[in-house]
Amino acid sequence: MxxxxxxxxxxxxxxxxxxxxxxxxxxxxxxxxxxxxxxxxxxxxxxxxxxxxxxxxxxxxxxxxxxxxxxxxxxxxxxxxxxxxxxxxxxxxxxxxxxxxxxxxxxxxxxxxxxxxxxxxxxxxxxxxxxxxxxxxxxxxxxxxxxxxxxxxxxxxxxxxxxxxxxxxxxxxxxxxxASMPIKVTIDTAVDALCHCIEGYLSKANNYMCGLFTREGFRLFADCYEALRTGELTLEHREKLMMAALYGGFSINLSRTLAVHSMGYALTVDKNLPHGRANGLVLAEYVRFIHESLPEKVDEIIGLCGCPNIDDFKDYIAALLQDKTTFTPEDIDRYVAASAKESIGRKNPVDMTEDDVRRILERSLLNN
Ligand SMILES: [Fe+2]
Known part of the structure; x- marks a missing residue:
């Protein structure tokens, strides 16, 4: 430990x-x-x-x-x-x-x-x-x-x-x-907090303290999921999301972020997508990639987030983002070129290759 x-x-x-x-x-x-x-x-x-x-x-x-x-x-x-x-x-x-x-x-x-x-x-x-x-x-x-x-x-x-x-x-x-945040910004930023917690929890840096904070972050996100989806947020939801974001910040300090953020940066720069939205678009396929090697660890996270299983996780996130951005195979080529080295160099719990980065991006962004 x-x-x-x-x-x-x-x-x-x-x-x-x-x-x-x-x-x-x-x-x-x-x-x-x-x-x-x-x-x-x-x-x-x-x-x-x-x-x-x-x-x-x-x-x-x-x-x-x-x-x-x-x-x-x-x-x-x-x-x-x-x-x-x-x-x-x-x-x-x-x-x-x-x-x-x-x-x-x-x-x-x-x-x-x-x-x-x-x-x-x-x-x-x-x-x-x-x-x-x-x-x-x-x-x-x-x-x-x-x-x-x-x-x-x-x-x-x-x-x-x-x-x-x-x-x-x-x-x-x-x-x-x-409270004055538009619902779209509320969702994008909440998904960013979720990414921080997931990436910190999965990180090879594997800090025990990070686990304490991120598990609570997952629970808070799950508590707010329906309110985010329907746009009917109370002040209590706002408080919970603020704390989830704080726990995500602890997670960054303790374990940094992984390939989700590297790939997300490429989308943000190219399509001017908000940071959290860009991360959210690649999150589920990254998690599925890690699930192939670490099913129990990923299943625990998915469950704490309020999602029944890994096969539903992509739809679970997509139902929040409702994103209509279209991508082409040429876009994927550019994102691989821009983010593969950074993605591979992070403390992902499973070693990644450039082909893995490409596969995650293709499954995330094409034919949605
Ligand atoms: Fe972030």
């Missing part, structure tokens, strides 16, 4: 968590940079932060130009703005893209000469400035992970970087902030 656990991020979860903990921000300084997106405005988090900062005498700058799938160019732009403002701390508000961008900026502020290659070369000379994360989606896990993912324009591929020093100092989780 292998077990290890170190999560530097404090977690406060519950309704109105920002209002109830306004004094916490003042401990980090008097000048904040909020890194966010326009979509996150609907969540109500920015209004709550404005009031909390006012009550504590904290001045702040709002940057809400984060783009989906941050690029090296957008990260350098944010880094320059952040350095010019020189905040004491950063609050990243939004989904994975805003939180990933905020964490990258925290490194760049503390290390004024750093460019993109330096971000990919930890450990960092100076400790990143503190980052607080406020997720407005439930799926990414970025609220507690040590990593960010950037789209590398020169390779047209997404790649993660990070270091435990990049872990947020605090994650503030308020399920009310996820």
């Amino acid at each position: 292998h077990a290890s656990f170190s999560m530097p991020t404090s977690i406060l979860a519950g309704e109105h968590v920002i209002q109830q903990n306004a004094a916490y921000f003042a401990k980090l300084g008097s000048r904040a940079l909020i890194v966010s997106t326009e979509a996150a405005r609907l969540s109500g988090a920015l209004k709550d932060l404005d009031e909390a900062f006012a009550s504590q005498g904290i001045e702040y700058k709002l940057y809400e130009d984060c783009i989906p799938n941050p690029t090296t160019a957008s990260t350098l732009e944010l880094g320059a703005i952040a350095r010019a403002y020189a905040p004491d701390f950063i609050v990243a508000v939004g989904g994975g893209s805003a939180m990933d961008a905020g964490k990258a900026a925290s490194v760049m502020v503390a290390n004024p000469t750093y460019g993109i290659p330096d971000l990919y070369s930890p450990p960092y000379a100076n400790k990143p400035i503190p980052t607080i994360t406020v997720p407005t989606t439930a799926g990414t896990g970025s609220e507690i992970t040590f990593y960010s993912v950037l789209l590398l324009e020169d390779r047209n591929f997404k790649k993660s970087f990070g270091d435990i020093a990049m872990a947020p100092v605090m994650a503030m989780l308020d399920p009310l902030y996820t």
Whole structure:
């Protein structure tokens, strides 16, 4: 058995968590940079932060130009703005893209000469400035992970970087902030959380602690499955999905992700598919591939997710995604070329070949 656990991020979860903990921000300084997106405005988090900062005498700058799938160019732009403002701390508000961008900026502020290659070369000379994360989606896990993912324009591929020093100092989780998410985004992000849990549980890194968290993540997903399918989510469902996403984040920190994410990145870059949706499209066939060698382990997961057996799992996920994207054999060739090396190099529980990657992609994406 292998077990290890170190999560530097404090977690406060519950309704109105920002209002109830306004004094916490003042401990980090008097000048904040909020890194966010326009979509996150609907969540109500920015209004709550404005009031909390006012009550504590904290001045702040709002940057809400984060783009989906941050690029090296957008990260350098944010880094320059952040350095010019020189905040004491950063609050990243939004989904994975805003939180990933905020964490990258925290490194760049503390290390004024750093460019993109330096971000990919930890450990960092100076400790990143503190980052607080406020997720407005439930799926990414970025609220507690040590990593960010950037789209590398020169390779047209997404790649993660990070270091435990990049872990947020605090994650503030308020399920009310996820209530304004459209149902499609809710489903896509929930499926991303499910992928994090499945990949972490199956990983060859095989961390006992990861098993504890991900099994609970599967149960929470199963509890919310029907509500996701029908679109009738209560605040209790939102809370459960937020916790499932958190457990998925633990799983990433403990065991990282596997070939599902590598293949998903290729789909996102090529078809502009949301991250969780792209992963969800290849998840079932990846799981079926692993089932051929590890049937008992996979059957346990499938059962905990609320699906009767492996043969139904593809339909189980497809019923949520309702995806109409079409793919061609030429698309598959490009995705194999883009993702095979990364996919094979991850800690998949069964060794993969390029032919395996191709077979999973073909079965996932053609003749659906
Ligand atoms: Fe993910």
